Amino acid sequence: MKYARLTKEQLEELHPEFITFLATQSIDKKEWDEIKQNKPHIAEQEIDVFSDMIWEKALTNVTHIDHFSKNYIFLFKCMQDAVFSFVIKTNNPQIDFVSADGIHWLSENLFSDDVEITRGKKDLSENRNESLFEIIKQGGIISKGELFTKLDSLINQ
Numbered sequence: 001m002k003y004a005r006l007t008k009e010q011l012e013e014l015h016p017e018f019i020t021f022l023a024t025q026s027i028d029k030k031e032w033d034e035i036k037q038n039k040p041h042i043a044e045q046e047i048d049v050f051s052d053m054i055w056e057k058a059l060t061n062v063t064h065i066d067h068f069s070k071n072y073i074f075l076f077k078c079m080q081d082a083v084f085s086f087v088i089k090t091n092n093p094q095i096d097f098v099s100a101d102g103i104h105w106l107s108e109n110l111f112s113d114d115v116e117i118t119r120g121k122k123d124l125s126e127n128r129n130e131s132l133f134e135i136i137k138q139g140g141i142i143s144k145g146e147l148f149t150k151l152d153s154l155i156n157q
Helices: 008-014 017-023 029-038 040-060 102-109 128-137 146-156
Strands: 064-070 072-078 080-088 116-125 142-145
Touching: 008 017, 017 040, 029 040, 040 128, 064 128, 064 146, 072 128, 080 146, 102 116, 142 146
Parallel strands: none
Antiparallel strands: 064 072, 064 142, 072 080, 080 116
8 A cells, every 4th residue: 555544434435436436447336245245355455446546636636734733833835846844833831832822822922032933845856645645644734725825924024
């Protein structure tokens, strides 16, 4: 597998797409039920192939990823051949960026000495989607990029 197997809940949500996927492999419901019953390893392989296909499509469309932890926020803008980032760090141990209070504190203290903001860029000459998947595996959340865009405009005023 290139990425990760979809969860049971994700597979249930993608049920129509999975049926279409099986149909492209000339597998109807009766045959799928037989495969699940008699050849579970083949069923798992089919689910793995489908999972990779879904992840690949989703990752190809990713434009932004946000990752929040207690003292850090990582904001990523994902282009085809590079990822741009903002890393926001607080030196105040009482602040928790995972909480609403922490985000509110940040909005009022963004340019204070308690906050460090660094910019970065990583070239993605190949394996873009695998690189993005690693960020997601570490807790990144696919976003629309509102925070990245807002911070970028504040810094570049």
